[in-house]
Amino acid sequence: MYTIGQVSEMFSLPISTLRYYDKEGLFPGMERQSGIRKFSERELEALRVIECLKKSGLEIKEIKQFMEWCIEGASTYSERKKLFEARRKAVEEEMLRLQKTLDMLKFKCWYYDTAMQDGSEGRLSKMIPDNLPPEIKKLYDNAHS
Amino acid sequence: MYTIGQVSEMFSLPISTLRYYDKEGLFPGMERQSGIRKFSERELEALRVIECLKKSGLEIKEIKQFMEWCIEGASTYSERKKLFEARRKAVEEEMLRLQKTLDMLKFKCWYYDTAMQDGSEGRLSKMIPDNLPPEIKKLYDNAHS
């Protein structure tokens, strides 16, 4: 069993955030001893799932729904699985978009590297979009598709 | 030359967002004809860069700074390159974090798939963390590292 301060340290989260999550219903059924929150292994796993679902793009309210499903037991396995499948798909799509962003950034790194060598963008503007070096053209095309 | 409505269509962005970007100084030196904004190829490329930098985690104010550097000319190539290098690093790190998130989601998909087959989590709780199938253990370990 851990206090809110210990959990705050373990997860590098402000205490105020943990209290906010609790107030929003993300730790349903968490124990208290004379008013003081007691975080058990269940709440730590909940917190890991919260961070995962948040990163996947879910809002606090929807995470609360998931936590309620957990309390309800075996009858909600299917809903919970559907949720994770959906988040998985969303994150895979997000990673594709991020890869495009990354290719644009790589292209711009090359661009300014070249501009610095040339002292101007004159030559570059003639290379875009069809006279780029092959590797760079790949980045450019993916970033602009 | 394009009107704000055309650009809104082309980028699937609300007109209000384009006006907001303009007000925040993201299109320095954009032309107007009797008050009406005229988006040229320069503004379209600016918009592509805005979307890229935003996705990389940059705030509007910092994007404005970049646009000002562009206006200043060749003397700011080095700053611009440094910016893109930094954003590239940030996005690469973000993709690693997202991969961890994805592994957690995949693990949870497997978990609830198994729970549904078993009808309970009893067997699962004995498998975690050391008796998981090898492929699943990889996901679990990466997600919990």
Added chain:
DNA sequence: ATAATACCTGAACTTAACTTTAGGTCAAGG
């Protein structure tokens, strides 16, 4: 005994990035 810590609450505040509202200009079509 008192002072420092760590915990608690409810309510107000913050922030970024938009979005909405209210009111206005201007050109083209019926």
Added chain:
DNA sequence: CCTTGACCTAAAGTTAAGTTCAGGTATTAT
């Protein structure tokens, strides 16, 4: 002529996810 549609502005409103504040309790160290 007048109405429709696309544009304009300034200012107020929205939203999510916290954070801060003011005031209070309970345990521990000096």
